[in-house]
Amino acid sequence: MVEIRRHLHQYPELSFEEEETPAYIARYHETLGHEVKKNIGNRGVTARLEGGKPGPVIALRADFDALPIHEETGLPFQSKREGVMHACGHDGHTATLLVLAKALNTIQADINGTIVFIHQHAEEYAPGGAVDMIEDGCLHDVDAIFGTHLWATVPYGVMQYKEGPMMAAADRFEITINGKGGHGATPHLTKDAIVIGSQLVTTIQQLVSRRIDPQESAVVSVGSFDATNAFNVIADQATLIGTVRTFNDEVRDTIEEELERITKATCESANADADFQYIRGYPAVVNHEAEANFLASCASQVPGIVETEYMKPQMTGEDFSYYLQHVKGSYCFTGAQNPDWEETYPHHHPKFDIDERAMLLAAKTLGKAVLDYKN
Numbered sequence: 001m002v003e004i005r006r007h008l009h010q011y012p013e014l015s016f017e018e019e020e021t022p023a024y025i026a027r028y029h030e031t032l033g034h035e036v037k038k039n040i041g042n043r044g045v046t047a048r049l050e051g052g053k054p055g056p057v058i059a060l061r062a063d064f065d066a067l068p069i070h071e072e073t074g075l076p077f078q079s080k081r082e083g084v085m086h087a088c089g090h091d092g093h094t095a096t097l098l099v100l101a102k103a104l105n106t107i108q109a110d111i112n113g114t115i116v117f118i119h120q121h122a123e124e125y126a127p128g129g130a131v132d133m134i135e136d137g138c139l140h141d142v143d144a145i146f147g148t149h150l151w152a153t154v155p156y157g158v159m160q161y162k163e164g165p166m167m168a169a170a171d172r173f174e175i176t177i178n179g180k181g182g183h184g185a186t187p188h189l190t191k192d193a194i195v196i197g198s199q200l201v202t203t204i205q206q207l208v209s210r211r212i213d214p215q216e217s218a219v220v221s222v223g224s225f226d227a228t229n230a231f232n233v234i235a236d237q238a239t240l241i242g243t244v245r246t247f248n249d250e251v252r253d254t255i256e257e258e259l260e261r262i263t264k265a266t267c268e269s270a271n272a273d274a275d276f277q278y279i280r281g282y283p284a285v286v287n288h289e290a291e292a293n294f295l296a297s298c299a300s301q302v303p304g305i306v307e308t309e310y311m312k313p314q315m316t317g318e319d320f321s322y323y324l325q326h327v328k329g330s331y332c333f334t335g336a337q338n339p340d341w342e343e344t345y346p347h348h349h350p351k352f353d354i355d356e357r358a359m360l361l362a363a364k365t366l367g368k369a370v371l372d373y374k375n
Contacts, residue, residue, distance in 0.1 A: 002095070007077075009091045015124045021065075025064065028101075029045070040137070042132055049105060053112045054112065056144065058114070058144050062096065066084050067084070070082065087347065088124065089149065092336070092359050096363045097119065099359075099363060111371065120133055126319075130321075130322040130323060143327065145328075146295055146366055147329075152345070152347060158307045158335035159300075159307070161295060165286050166313055168284055168316065169281065171246075171280050173278045173279070177238045178236070178274060180236055192270075196267060200266045200267075204242075207262065211254065216246075217251075220242065220255060246284070247284045284321060285318050287329070295332055296332070302365050304361050335358060336355045338355035
């Protein structure tokens with residue numbers, strides 16, 4: 001697992017640009033004699049292991065894309081591709097699933113049912129790879145699906161689980177304010193896009209606290225405010241880009257409607273206008289209750305996992321959510337924080353790393369799940 005993970009780490013590929021990685025994955029499964037399908041949903045790979053006994057069809061999923069980040073870990077197997085890095089652990093996910101497939105292959109005759117290994121491209125960038133892979137039939141005849149994320153901020157030896165909403169829907173909005181520029185000395189002749197945008201940012205912060213039921217969870221964050229001009233020029237245009245995170249579809253709809261309404265009203269009050277775009281990303285990851293508790297039970301029996309912890313919902317997003325809309329299943333976090341690290345860097349950080357021992361715990365958990373699951 002370590003050898004495969006480190007190889008993939010050195011040669012990361014961005015979402016929707018993966019070529020070498022899916023080819024590597026396909027060759028590995030072909031060597032094992034699995035039924036392999038390539039270019040699923042464009043760049044995905046599936047492999048099928050038929051057990052020797054009748055039983056359910058269980059899918060396991062791992063993603064394999066990287067991020068546009070310049071690596072700063074200084075590791076001997078650091079990325080060889082400038083500006084591209086496995087900064088989220090997908091290299092570890094792939095290594096975990098490949099070696100698990102190899103292990104399960106050795107007991108093929110004793111397996112009840114069929115195991116489908118889903119290797120997904122483009123998890124990091126919406127619309128993601130899951131939708132296209134599902135449309136291309138990767139879940140055909142699948143009864144249940146399981147997956148795990150190596151989580152670097154959770155201690156090694158801990159597995160986190162939750163039934164119901166686990167990870168949030170992740171949306172994006174873009175607002176371009178069209179005002180009227182002019183000289184900095186004559187603001188009365190302008191429609192200052194920066195002032196309008198600043199007012200809009202302040203008003204947006206009240207959206208969750210004053211429009212959403214306090215018993216519901218939501219986040220609205222403006223991540224970019226762009227209105228570059230000379231020091232003595234009043235901006236005629238400003239662009240705000242941000243993200244919305246929710247668990248409840250009604251809350252999601254409300255925030256989209258309110259964002260557009262607030263934008264329109266704020267601009268109208270200043271006699272300006274705006275272009276508003278709301279881009280829906282992944283829906284919330286909602287685990288099925290029985291499968292979530294089953295997966296936690298499997299993990300609790302794995303040597304090396306010292307705690308199965310019921311987790312709070314995370315505001316991060318994941319397109320594993322799409323699989324769970326079609327079949328029963330569950331997603332979980334496998335702790336990958338090394339206890340000896342002086343500092344732990346979060347996912348998507350240029351110094352991100354994982355405790356590679358966590359891959360083995362993840363593989364044993366998923367392996368036990370596919371062997372013990374009853375349809």
